[in-house]
């Protein structure tokens with residue numbers, strides 16, 4: 001279990017993938033684009049895993065039979081898709097969707113791979129809006145690890161440039177992903193930009209799916225974004241209280257995107273996810289990709305969002321810090337007033353007694369940590 005130095009107090013403020021499968025040659029016109037972009041691997045994910053440490057050309061382009069332009073960047077893991085200029089974009093939007101920033105959080109990766117395969121198969125729907133799809137950390141995905149050297153979701157908003165990170169593969173990848181997002185946003189100025197960074201949680205949670213809204217001064221969550229979250233069966237929203245170095249904070253603060261980190265369930269290895277539990281996000285993303293104009297009417301139990309905001313942050317300040325919430329306690333666990341959450345022990349020399357400073361939580365409060 002990794003210890004998170006920051007533990008946040010919250011207030012309820014308002015109402016099957018085979019990575020090692022051998023490349024398979026596709027035949028027929030609809031497979032031409034797949035073969036060009038994915039080099040005869042059966043899909044995006046298998047190509048990305050097979051080339052996680054390869055040295056491929058910086059860009060490979062093709063077009064789908066319906067005219068959608070596809071550009072695969074660097075070693076795979078990044079697809080930039082552009083519909084034909086004469087196709088309607090009813091929502092006047094551009095989307096950035098990322099998964100696999102933590103390499104072992106596989107279910108959202110499988111969801112994106114499914115949607116890409118649908119698009120490439122030339123089936124029931126066509127892409128209506130520009131789309132940047134990102135698999136964040138392919139080398140960690142291959143290893144089935146959250147990360148290799150450093151948690152990549154702490155390296156955005158320029159943190160990758162710090163001397164301790166800049167030479168690490170994850171630092172270079174974070175810088176590359178920021179640059180891809182910048183270029184995408186610049187290319188589609190005038191369209192509403194949204195970014196959904198998809199994760200699964202490493203610790204249990206009383207609320208299975210929840211989204212985090214990065215802090216940007218003066219911002220409030222648009223109703224359309226709330227409707228999208230409910231459509232994706234995400235019923236809990238946590239408002240961040242300050243800018244951070246997570247991916248969604250970068251796109252929100254630097255690119256002015258409507259950005260969310262979305263936690264969709266529990267970490268499982270590739271092929272072991274119960275993808276029925278991820279149908280909500282898959283359906284909701286498919287609707288956005290195809291330009292469906294409005295989220296469907298809400299239905300119980302996903303008919304309202306419970307919104308939390310951070311009211312207090314506890315920092316581990318060193319050896320004298322004692323934290324009384326065990327590592328395996330589920331996120332969004334509720335504690336009774338008066339529960340000791342943390343304390344500091346200060347020891348002095350001489351005749352002074354050992355002094356302790358206690359912290360009591362006095363209000364209704366929920367505690368969570370380690371969520372991104």
Ligand SMILES: [Zn+2]
Pocket residue numbers: 101102105199200201371372
């Ligand atoms: Zn994650």
